[in-house]
Amino acid sequence: MKTFFFSGAVFLSIAAAAQTMPLYDCIQQAVAHNYAIKIVHNQKDVAENNVTYTPFMPGITASGTQNQAYSVGSRTLATTNEQTDIEAKANNLNAGVALNWRLFDGLAMFATYHKQKEALNVSEQEVKIAMENLIAQVCYEYYNIIILNNRLSAAQYSLTLSQERYQQAMEMYTLGSSSGLDLRQAKIDFNADSSVLMTQQEALQNAYIRLNTLMNAPLTNQGYVYDSISLLAKIDRQQLYEATLKYNSTLTAARLGKCIAEQDLKIARALRYPTLNFNTGYNYSWAETPSSAVTYNRSSGFNWGFSLSWTLFDGFDVRRRIQNAKLSVTGSELSYLQIENNIQSELALVYNTYETNLLKINFETESVETAYQTLDAAMSRYKLGGLSGIEFREYQKNYLEAVERQLSATYQAKLSEITLRLMSGELITGL
Numbered sequence: 001m002k003t004f005f006f007s008g009a010v011f012l013s014i015a016a017a018a019q020t021m022p023l024y025d026c027i028q029q030a031v032a033h034n035y036a037i038k039i040v041h042n043q044k045d046v047a048e049n050n051v052t053y054t055p056f057m058p059g060i061t062a063s064g065t066q067n068q069a070y071s072v073g074s075r076t077l078a079t080t081n082e083q084t085d086i087e088a089k090a091n092n093l094n095a096g097v098a099l100n101w102r103l104f105d106g107l108a109m110f111a112t113y114h115k116q117k118e119a120l121n122v123s124e125q126e127v128k129i130a131m132e133n134l135i136a137q138v139c140y141e142y143y144n145i146i147i148l149n150n151r152l153s154a155a156q157y158s159l160t161l162s163q164e165r166y167q168q169a170m171e172m173y174t175l176g177s178s179s180g181l182d183l184r185q186a187k188i189d190f191n192a193d194s195s196v197l198m199t200q201q202e203a204l205q206n207a208y209i210r211l212n213t214l215m216n217a218p219l220t221n222q223g224y225v226y227d228s229i230s231l232l233a234k235i236d237r238q239q240l241y242e243a244t245l246k247y248n249s250t251l252t253a254a255r256l257g258k259c260i261a262e263q264d265l266k267i268a269r270a271l272r273y274p275t276l277n278f279n280t281g282y283n284y285s286w287a288e289t290p291s292s293a294v295t296y297n298r299s300s301g302f303n304w305g306f307s308l309s310w311t312l313f314d315g316f317d318v319r320r321r322i323q324n325a326k327l328s329v330t331g332s333e334l335s336y337l338q339i340e341n342n343i344q345s346e347l348a349l350v351y352n353t354y355e356t357n358l359l360k361i362n363f364e365t366e367s368v369e370t371a372y373q374t375l376d377a378a379m380s381r382y383k384l385g386g387l388s389g390i391e392f393r394e395y396q397k398n399y400l401e402a403v404e405r406q407l408s409a410t411y412q413a414k415l416s417e418i419t420l421r422l423m424s425g426e427l428i429t430g431l
Helices: 023-033 035-050 108-174 180-215 237-247 249-272 317-383 389-423
Strands: 059-076 083-104 275-288 296-309
Touching: 023 035, 023 108, 023 180, 035 108, 108 180, 108 249, 108 317, 108 389, 180 389, 237 249, 237 317, 249 317, 317 389
Parallel strands: none
Antiparallel strands: 059 083, 083 275, 275 296
16 A cells, blocks of 8 residues: 655545546536526526616506497376387497606605615625535535545555454464464454445545535536645735625625615605606597487597695604614614624634644644554564554554544645635635
């Protein structure tokens, strides 16, 4: 087995798959095919359709009615006692076109339009948040697969050593130079390493399933991740803090929510002002009544004018709406401050984890190299009979624990790096 070599990056020690996918390709496929992204894009399209100039435009309606009547009756004259049959017919037609244009409503139409635009901005920000979260999840799973590949290689190497030790113990037992205790213990350790190997294989398969789910790819796809984990230059704390307050997507969405609340306040205040409408139209009327004194009537013409309405008292309902709108603005400001406080707290926690694991990588890398050299020397001593199986197992465990600590530190540092870039709004721009 080849020696693991860790120097600022973790290199895979398994054979490359026939067709590999770098991280960028996995992200592209996830963004193009993930259902969650399609859902938020659909919601954004709805918000885009809602941005309209309708509040500023006049309304035009056309109407028409046509009625016919037919009645049969009789009448008797009092003077002559003569009875006469009566047949009455009527035909009426009315048609018209009316235009109504609101000229002033306390500027509510402008506030409504700006509210629609802010809602669109919020929807666009939600698309960005969904894409950032998806990209982060893809990165987490992608690098997790790299770590699991290394763990699998370590488990395979450990199993190879245990198998070699078991064969050595079998030969020594056959020659009578060793007791059955060493042989049984070697068999137990061999079985334990076999179980660990199967557990690592299962974890790797599950990680591929999760990554395939994010990419909306066939769940049986495996073996396409063959890459290394490399860390970027150390992120400056102060620059990270400033970028987070300025570009964090969640904070940006909270600021837009405050803008929407302010537009709602303007709409509520507009109810205190009068509304002025301009009305115009054209009407046509035609009537035919042969049985009446006027047998035919037709008229047509234009009409226009202005209408003004002003609610002078409504039981203080407008005041209630304005108060509620003000409370909504205050609530949105408090919500923003709470989100900002939570993000700052999370930023500090993640950065501490990031710094700690950066420091751990260096000496854990040295520990792996030292543990491997010690294990190699221990194997030579064990073959020569200068080391018992139990003692050799301790060296083997020390090596595996060092590898695990190094892999864990590298993975946690990379996850922290991705999370920090996500929080500062630089995850998408940095790809």
